[in-house]
Amino acid sequence: MKKAIQFGAGNIGRGFIGALLANAGYHVVFADVNEQMIQELNEKKSYQIHILDLEKSVETITNVSGCMSNGPEIIDEIASAEIITTAVGPNVLKFIAPTIAQGIEARRAAGAGPLNVIACENMVGATSHLQEQVESHLSEEGKAYAREHVGFANCSVDRIVPPFQGENLLDVGVEAFHEWIVEEPKLKGGTPEIDGMKLTDNLVAYVQRKLFTLNTGHAITAYLGFLKGIETIDQSIQDESVRSIARPAMEESGAALVKKYEFDAAEHAKYIDKIETRFKNPYIRDEVIRVGREPLRKLGPADRLIGPANMAAELGLGRDHLLQGAAAAFLYDNNNDPQSAELQARIQAEGVGPVVSDVTGFAKDSEDYNKIMAAYEKFKSLKA
Missing domain, CATH: 3.40.50.720 (NAD(P)-binding Rossmann-like Domain)
Structure with missing residues (x-):
């Protein structure tokens, strides 16, 4: 056998x-x-x-x-x-x-x-x-x-x-x-x-389709939900203030994927719909702290938050909601997550600006850096 x-x-x-x-x-x-x-x-x-x-x-x-x-x-x-x-x-x-x-x-x-x-x-x-x-x-x-x-x-x-x-x-x-x-x-x-x-x-296209759609939307839903004191992904995506960022972020990454890999735009829109429906499944009790774990890895230049923003930038496309999602990740403060603890300790010691620049690769005062910093300050008031 x-x-x-x-x-x-x-x-x-x-x-x-x-x-x-x-x-x-x-x-x-x-x-x-x-x-x-x-x-x-x-x-x-x-x-x-x-x-x-x-x-x-x-x-x-x-x-x-x-x-x-x-x-x-x-x-x-x-x-x-x-x-x-x-x-x-x-x-x-x-x-x-x-x-x-x-x-x-x-x-x-x-x-x-x-x-x-x-x-x-x-x-x-x-x-x-x-x-x-x-x-x-x-x-x-x-x-x-x-x-x-x-x-x-x-x-x-x-x-x-x-x-x-x-x-x-x-x-x-x-x-x-x-x-x-x-x-x-x-x-x-x-x-x-x-x-x-x-x-x-052509695996690269499918790997990035999944990473920059499912994983992107999942992470943003988790980090924004965490800031609002929401425990699970299905509850978080039902919150309109969360969905109003997570859904457009997936659409921004989707526009970049369609342009780069020539995916069918209508089919990709259905793919996003399916992913959102999966997030809403009330029988999947997926905690935001599980989905949000290891924020430093997820904020890497090629990973699910910064990766699609970089792709969109290279193609001259919008990425505001993706950058807002990244900003929320910098506020993920979970002492039970070693990477979260390390991230927050660095922000405390160095200041958020240098850490944002180092982790994302965005130069200080660049357009994307400034957008993350602005969203970071806005989201600080959301922390539950």
Whole structure:
């Protein structure tokens, strides 16, 4: 039987990618450091996915097992797998890279066939990043083997998987919508047949469509909601003062995406409508503090807030609402989030202006810098 390794046995790993792989006939080995989760997977060998929508349903996922990602058994599992996927968070990729490298070396020694690695993270070029980390741990022989037999394909993933409390530890709740778009030219050994995986030779366009629409709107809805003391995304997007910024921000990024990648404008408008409807789903209790976490990363020049504003600027298009969303992120003050704490400490020590310029890359007194600063001062009065 075909085997897949899913690094990350959390809600996203179980509720999205791992489930698609299991339904496609793979035996899915979930690799994680959570001993209780791994033990439960090996005892139950199945779990349930609860579709949280107007029409609720339950799906049972079978043919799964668990393996400690920091134990010796994972090397043998990688050596006999056809595909490796991840849902561990971008910052954890560097920690699993040495293990994947050891598995590749074991495959080389055994003369194993093709392996495809797909990092399913909310990060542009996540698999390429993982590939660099893996290659740094390979021998010269291992690198040569990997070039011929191991595909590293970037992808775009989209499914809201909120925290969920089921009857069993393994149960997970998800929205009905899901999208997994994979870079076909980078795959080795032919195309895997996985229902729910869409293949493309123009991944960058789809990655940015998702990052600059879904993730942009999600983040802005979270940061503005946080300022108003709103707890969840569905409640936040229903607030007209939030929606009056989040929706136009997605439309601004949409205009840039349509112009740059020649997406159909009417279809992209429907895509935005669908995303807004997903935000409003009352059965997805997605907390703004979860969506807003790691603000420094999300304020990076190529990420979901500043990235679309830069694209719009390059194309001579409007971006006022995107910049207002970015300003709200600089006011995200959550002591339980290390990046938020770091951001607020820097603002306290250096002043907001230098921090805005450093984090976004906008020169002091540039047009976009000034717009963020003006919105920042306006939003300070909104803080609940």
